Amino acid sequence: MTTCAILPAKFLPLAATWLLIVTCLNVCSVSAATADEASAKYESHVKPLLKARCYACHGAWKQKAGLRLDTAKFILQGGDSGEAIVPGNAKASPILDRVATNDVSQRMPPEHEGEPLKADEIKLIRDWIEAGAPAPEAEEPEHSPKDHWSFRPIERPALPQVKNAQWVRNPIDAWIAARHEQQGLAPQKEAPRIVLLRRVYLDLIGLPPTTEEIAAAQADTSPQWYENIVDKLLADPRYGERWGRHWMDVWRYSDWWGLNAQLRNSQKHIWHWRDWIVESLNEDRPYDEMIQMMLAADELAPNDPQELRASGFLARNFFIFNRDQWMDEVVTHVSKGFLGLTMNCAKCHDHKFDPIRQVDYYRMRAFFEPYHVRTDVVPGATVSDDGIPRAFDGKLDTPTYLFIRGDESRPDKSHAIEPGVPEILAFGEIDIQPVELPVQAWRPESRRWVLDNYIAAAEESLKAAKKKQGETAEAELLVAEANLKSIQLRAAAITAEIEGDDAARQQTRQDAIQAQRELAFAKARLELLSAETSLAKVAEKDRKEAEKKLATAKESLKKQSDLLKAEIKPEDKVEPFVGAKWSATRFGSTQRDDPEFAFPSTSTGRRTALARWITDKRNPLTARVAVNHLWNRHFAAPLAPVPFDLGRNSAPTPYPELIDYLATELIDHQWSMKHLHRLIVTSATYRMSSSQAGMEANLAKDPDNQFWWRRRPIRLESQAIRDSILYLAGTLDPTMGGPSVPTKEQANSKRRSLYFFHSNNERNPFLLTFDEAEVTECYRREQSVVPQQALAMTNSDLVLQSAQQIAQRISASAMDDQQFVRQAFVTIVGIDPTKRELAAGLKALQDWNQVAGDSGDKARGHLVWILLNHNDFITVR
Amino acid sequence: MATNMNRHTQSTPPRRSFLTNMGLGFGSLALGVMLNQDGVARADWAPPTGVPHFPPKAKSVIWLFMNGGVSQMETFDPKPMLTKYAGKTIAETPFADTQDPKKLAIERLVAPDGNGRQRNKLYPLQVGYKRHGQSGIEISDWFPHIAGQADRLAVVRSMWTTDSNHGAQAQFHSGRHRNDGSFPTLGAWVHYGLGSLNDNLPQFISIGKREYWNKRDGYYLGPAHDAVPLRIDPNNPLDFSRPGTPISPQSQQIGRQLLEELNDLRGEQYPDDPEMEARIASYELAFRMQSSIPEVVDFAQETAETKSLYGIDKPHSKDFGMQLLASRRLVERGVRFIQIQHGGGGAGAWDSHSGLKKNHGKLALAVDQPIGGLLEDLARRGLLEETLVIFCSEFGRTPGSQGSDGRDHHIFGFTVWMAGGGLKGGVVHGATDEIGFHAVEDRHYVTDVHATILHQLGLDSRQLEIPGRKRLEIDHGKPIREIIA
Known part of the structure; x- marks a missing residue:
């Protein structure tokens, strides 16, 4: 990049003024030309260097040691300990000593806060000081982070007045047109109907229109033909599948993976969360509510399995071995995905660009510190076959410590970090209220369907036992009968324990324990019978062994028989049912699962508080980030250039007002995403042709279409390519939801691609060729063009x-x-x-x-x- | 704001001319896309041009990665003290200070899986050593063919890393510990930074099985910078390399002509569309690849003498020999980076927690002659000067025994060697202590190997950095100057 490119056009006259002053005062003996050059070099080289390396601590946000370095005037002012530079005398300038010294205790930037300046960088500063530290007169100080566009409160902006008013279909176009007019650009004409039709179908449902739908649209004479189709598509359940996949990218959906059979990351049955996303989108559930459920369904809807599916968002981050890595991923992606903040940069030190202190990273982590993952039993299945992976607060008292320089082996245990949010984003108190959970949430074995599962299984074995024949059949039948009775009475005892009065509790407990004993007795009898039967048939050499078994069985039957008559003691227990299975971690160095623990009856309420803060209308980031994601997925290019970073290190967006307009629309329409989709796809901006034909004048001014004077063509996403091919062939299986299609069945499967098993480990080779989503992070889809794609298509x-x-x-x-x-x-x-x-x-x-x-x-x-x-x-x- | 916007437009590199200038190589197609996306995102940044940053010494890299952890003591770093003090605990020997907890603090565990522990009882050398070549480098008797190339090797005996789980495989490729996340591998950086030498072949190829933590390459550089997996099978070398249902050449030709014509006709309504131009070019490349790729793995033109040089005529070295012969053919045809995984999958074949002698002996037999043959063949053809070959592994193994006859994972000191590509031959650099525990002289973290390779390819890793993806000092590493010719 050339020097001229970053110099404001008005720079030269100002420099000339400064030059005059310098010469008149005769501050130093440099020639006019040299001072002029030095001033230019300050702007082009010195200032960017100071900005990158020093402003974080000596700028608008922080003024360590009372020193600011963001304008030459501030530099001249010096700090608490006196002057920073002596113009014209580099040797006497303390700042040079500090950046050049070998003494790490003195050096700036401090150790671990930044690499030392290189020799050529130090020379830049030295030369500038030697030249008298000249700078343009009207130098603007660095803006306060509070003034950064995305940190300011969201307000509905006034619509700009544009000349090309007849082009404007809705307010989106007003901002796009305003920039066109500022840049001297003309918008491309609307795309032909057939092109527009294919575009909006693929965009909203991820499949092309059928022959009949194309014919109908082409014959439609209604002026509302397009809007009617948009409404139809937004009401189509395939909309949820299409946009579900987009949000699965952003929210990092992944099926489980690990080494061979050992699950290390994410969870089995995580597809429930995928189905929740698809269904929620189809129902047009408010975006704020979706975030709340994904972060805290276990506190907000603790007894509702349908809603609990949402907390797959957190279950997905499970990592068996290392809590710090797990927590880091949660903090990183809650911040990037919902807030457009790179909080991960503050793990080791204060953020260099945004007003996020190192402690803020750990305050964010503290919201999540108590949570663990478990799988809740669903009707008709055991947790190995199905179940809902979900978050719950399991370790309520685990403290969060700041890691010195981010090093997990150096926690600062002098004090625990409390949950909290960065000061600049705080509006009112973060209100954390512990949640008393309903008993079925922390004793899930008492849920009706869990009891029913057990009873159904016992009935099933009874049915099987009735069909049995042979010498032990009768005894087996008795076992099965005793088993059913015991299960029924245990179920009654569990229910009574929670819902019944003392008497009922007492009685059902007695009954259940007695039934357990009867079952044990029946089993012992079966055991004895088996032992007798085998002894009768045994070969001579095994006789001793068989006799021993018989003796044991006799003894056991005697014991069980005695127990039947014994008094029930207080320490006797009703054997518990399993209503949920904790996803065991291996954080300890034992090679074994960490010890199990009981599900607590309260939840800390931390994640609810965080979710409420994220989705509060006053949060300046959430809605802006959401509309930027939406825009990005409609146009394959975002309005703010980095969807996961709306902070100060990203290039500025040319469209802050448009983002704010869309954000207010989202908030004011109950966070309805369908409202936003409709607004976007019915805009003139969306409906433009992607051709450059006849637009030579635009091409000369804005060759890369930064100002949206035409539609950008988009390379279809991997899933949409495969789905469309099958759909055109009439072979696409329209079944929605359910377990992910395993890798080995994918070659023959005709299901939509979003249902394919997709993890860090296992990816479909066809989809992979077309920039399949990275499960680790995918805020934007790549659109590479590589020959392997041509091979796959041919x-x-x-x-x-x-x-x-x-x-x-x-x-x-x-x-x-x-x-x-x-x-x-x-x-x-x-x-x-x-x-x-x-x-x-x-x-x-x-x-x-x-x-x-x-x-x-x-x-x-x-x-x-x-x-x-x-x-x-x-x-x- | 106005100023900033100007800055945007002025500094965004013109994608159109870029694509045409680059000759549309593999890398450049991917780059064009990066440029499109990130050129918008960052004003003061331009992606690599594909031209080296300074004059290169090497053009290609053959990366021989032994999965599981090769014992430094039984390969290239003889430690007679192990035999002398065999059976003694380290504490009983004069080397007790090697277990000073301060020295062990570099370790960062991912999984406390019971491996990678301190093994206290010294285990004797399981193989003999001899000096080889004029340089007299000591190499174990399991590697006679590599030993025959001793004067071509630059052996670095002072490597260290930090992950004592097999995730260190990923760490060796990317330079980052797994707990930090997933980062581009060296091959991906080379692919990202350097233009193509042959537009008919992918420039970054991987051969051999990879475990999940080490399965991909591009990460934040994008999947276009993942290695293309190659099979040594002329009938099925790549995914989708031939029609699933056969189509006659004549019908393919008609189709190709039609496609060309239709895309051209569409171009009248959508003139100068860079994506369409790139796609057309990608089809041309794909067409050429369909014949060039099977040809690379078809050894019909290779002499029996050459095949035997690689040990292809022996059952134990046949598979690896074919992989390395294919590598030479790839290098000959201008492929930049060939990443070979030996014994990949699970923990890795070299992971000798028990039965080390038998295991390492067998694996050495499988790789020794192919590697020796590769170096000899490259040298004969004048390719070794421009091809950098590296032999490496995620970590070494413990001086102490695990069980009765194994060695555990060991991160504190291990060996790699490199050859060709403008490096010195017949040199040993760096050293471990007397029991092979710690690298003590000229210590090198894994990224120093990366830096050395990039240096020989004429690349400066700092100039490849992507905005918003801050790399640390240690990620860049430092070239090992002492072994550079």
Whole structure:
């Protein structure tokens, strides 16, 4: 980058003024030209250096030692200990000593706060001081972080007045048009109807329109044709699948992974959370409510399994071995994903750009410190087959300590860190209220369906026992009967313990314990019978062993028989049921699971408090970050350039007012995402053509379309490519939800791609080729162009088989080749073919028909194959 | 704000001209995309141009990674004191201070899985050593063919790392401990930083099985910088490298012509569309790859003498020999980075917690002749000067015994060697203490190996840094000057 590029145009006259002053006062003996150069160099080199390396502690936010370095005037003022520089005399300038010294206790930046300045950087400062420390007169101090656009309160901005008012369809366009006019750009015309149709279908439901839908839209004369389609698509359940996948990127959905069979990360059955996301989007659940549930469903809806699915967001972060890494991922991605803050930068030291202190990182961690993960039993299954992985506060008293320089082996145990938020983002108190949980939440074994599961299983074994034949059949039947009775009475005891009065509790407990004894007795009897039976058949050499077994069985039966008659003592226990299984950690160095613990009856309320703070209308970041994510996924480019960082280290957005407008729309419409989708896709901005044709003037001014004068073409996401191919072939399985499709079944599965098992470990090779989402972090999808994609599209079974099926479907309504080719263009690529495109397609069909074995249907299949490889199939125009 | 916006427009590199200038190599296609996304995000940053930052000494890298942890004591770092004090606890020997807790504090565990513990009882050397070549480098008797190349080796006996679990495999490739997250590997950085030498082949190839913590490369550089996995099978070298259902060459040709024509016609309505241009180019590359890739792993043109040089004629060294012969062929054809994983999957084949002698002996037999053959073959063809070969492993093994006949993971001192690519031959650099416990002379963290390789390729890792992805001093490492010719 050249020096000129960052100099404000008005710089030179100001420098000249400064130069005059310098010369007149004769402060130093440098020539005018040198001072001029030095001043320019201050702006172009010295200031950026100071900004990057010093402002964090000596700028608008903090003035350590009373020193600010963000303008030359401040530098001249010096700090608490006196002057920082002596203009014209580098040797006498303390600042140079401090940056150049080898004494680490004296050196700036301090050790662990930043690398020492390099020799050439020190020289820059020295030369500038030697030149008399010249700077432009009207130098602006660094803005306070409080003035940073995304930290200011959100207010609905006044709409800009624009000349091109007839282009404006809704307020979004007003801001886009305002920038057009400022930059001398004209918007591209609206995309052709067929292009727009394909765009909005793929965008909202992740699948292209069918032949019939295209024909209907093209014939629709209503001025509302487009809006009607948007409403229809937003009400389509496939909308939830499409946008669910987007949010799964942002919220880091991942199926479990580990070494071979050992689960190390995420959780089994985490797909419940995926289904919750899809369903919630389809219901248009408010975004704020979704965040609250994902962070604290266990406190807000502790007894509602449907809602508890949401806390898969936290269950996904489970990491068996290391709590610090686990917590770090939670803090990092709650901050990045919901708040657009890089709090992770403050793990080791104060944030260098944003007003986040190191302690703030640990205050954020403290909200999560108590939580653990467990799997709740669902009706009709054991936790190994199914269950809801979810968060719960398990260790209420675990303290959070600040790690000195982020080093987990150096916790500062002098005091525990309390939950809290960065000062600059605080509005009112963070109100943490412990939550008394309903008993079914902390004693999940008392849930009706858990009891029913046990009873059903016992009934099942009784049924099986009744069918048995053989010498021990009768005894087995008795065991099964005793088992059912014992399960029923245990269930009654558990229920009574929670709901009943003292008498009922007493009675059911007695009954249950007695039934347990009867079961034990029946089992002992079966054992004895088995022992007798085998003794009768045993070979001579094993006789001793069998006799021993018989003796033991006799003894055992005697014991159980005595116990039947014995008094029930206070220490006798009703054997508990399992209503939830803790996801055991291995934080200790024992090679074994850490010790189990009882589920606490209270939850700290910390995560609820955090969720309420994040979703408070006064939080300046949440809504802005949300609308930026939404915009990014509609346009494959965000308004604020880094979706996970709206802080001061990101390049400024040219559209802060538009973001604020969208944020207020979101908040004022009960955080409805569908409202935002509708607003965005019905804007003129969204409806523009992506062509550059006829826009030479724009291209000269803004070649990279930074100011949205045309639509950006988007390379379809991996899942949308695969789903669309199957959908066109008529083979896409519309089943929604359920367990993830295992890797080995994926080649033959026709389910939508979001249902494929997808983890750090296991990824589908076809999807991977097209920039599949990273489960570790995916705030934006890459859109790479690599030859492996071409290989997958030309050679994969998916494409080749689907091509034949698509051809057959089109042939069903298109009899002659001309009709076939036209319809194939329309349906597959969303192109009304030109004469030449038609001719090219027909020519190729003829050529294929000449190839032995490739005529007729096969030739048509080949044409479809090529259209699937057309740039505009994989592209949203 | 106005000023900032100006800055945006002026400094965003012109993507269009960039794509055309780069000749549309593999890397550049991926780069074009990076540029598109991040050029918008950061005003004062430009992505690499694909041209080295300074004149390179090497063009390609062959990265031989032995999964599981190779014992330094039984390979390239002889420690007779182990035999002398065999059976004694370290505390009973003159080397008791090696277990000073302060010296052990560099360790960072991911999983307390019972491995990577202190093993106190010294375990004798399981193999003999001889001096080799003019340099007289001592190499264990399990590696006669590598020993035959002694004067070409630069042995670094003073490596250290911090993760004593096998996640150290990822650490060796990326330079970062697993607890810090996932970071691009060295191959991904090279792929990101350097332009293509052959537009018909992927520039970053991986051969061999990788465990989950070490499965990917690009991470924040993007999946386009992941290595392309290659199989040594001319019939199926890459995923999707040939049609799942056969299509006649004639019909393929008709299709290709049609596709070209249709994309051209679409270009009339969407002129100068850089994404479309890149996609068309990617199809041309893919077409050439379909013939160039199977050719690389087809050894029909190789002489019997060459194959035997790599041990392909012996059952125990056949598989690895074929991988290394393929590597030479890839280097010959201008592939930048070939990452070979030996014994990958699970903890890794070299992980000799027990039966070390048998295990290492068998694995050495599998890799020795192929590696010796590779160095010899590269040298004969004049390729060794521009090809840097590295032999490495995630960590070493303990001087003490685990159980009766194994060694545990050991991070405090271990050995790698490099050859070719403008490095010195026949040198030993750095040293461990007398029992091979700590690297004590010229200590090198794993990123010093990265820095050395990047230096030879003419790259400065600091100039490759991505805005918003601050790298630490230790991530960059320092080139090992002493072994650079």
